[in-house]
Amino acid sequence: MDDVRVLPLLPNISGVAYQANLTMNLVALGFQPGTIPGFTNTFLGPFNNFDARLLLTQKLFDLSAIRNFQAGRAGVRVAELHEALAREQVASRTGLIYLEALRADRSVVAAQANVDLAEALLKLAHRISAMPGLVPGLTSRARKQDWPNSKSASPRLKPHPSRRV
Numbered sequence: 001m002d003d004v005r006v007l008p009l010l011p012n013i014s015g016v017a018y019q020a021n022l023t024m025n026l027v028a029l030g031f032q033p034g035t036i037p038g039f040t041n042t043f044l045g046p047f048n049n050f051d052a053r054l055l056l057t058q059k060l061f062d063l064s065a066i067r068n069f070q071a072g073r074a075g076v077r078v079a080e081l082h083e084a085l086a087r088e089q090v091a092s093r094t095g096l097i098y099l100e101a102l103r104a105d106r107s108v109v110a111a112q113a114n115v116d117l118a119e120a121l122l123k124l125a126h127r128i129s130a131m132p133g134l135v136p137g138l139t140s141r142a143r144k145q146d147w148p149n150s151k152s153a154s155p156r157l158k159p160h161p162s163r164r165v
Helices: 002-009 063-130 136-144
Strands: 012-025 043-057
Touching: 002 063
Parallel strands: none
Antiparallel strands: 012 043
């Protein structure tokens, strides 16, 4: 990925090669026959011409390429931060769900403790009501309502076995 962002900052090398078999007309080039000693013919050639060139170009300062390189690096950093944020969100949500499950289990335990306490208090009230003359108002109410033996008694509450800590 870094190689692609760096490419505009690197030098550019290009090359070209050319080969031809030429015959030149000296009159067309502006030379009259006999002007050059030893050349009496108006045509020169045929001769082979080979030309090979290498071109190296390097931009000394290219602000847009530098900014593109910096933007690419910043984009990678942003993507890394987004990934880290997603990981943190998943971890915190998982922790909250776990704590909610613990709270629900503790609520079940507390509700069962309330039921047990109510049953114990009811038994105590029945025992007290069996003693003649101690609490007359309680005695008549306790006899009218036989809660543990009634059909509306709540079942025993138990925490879910998969949520045990």
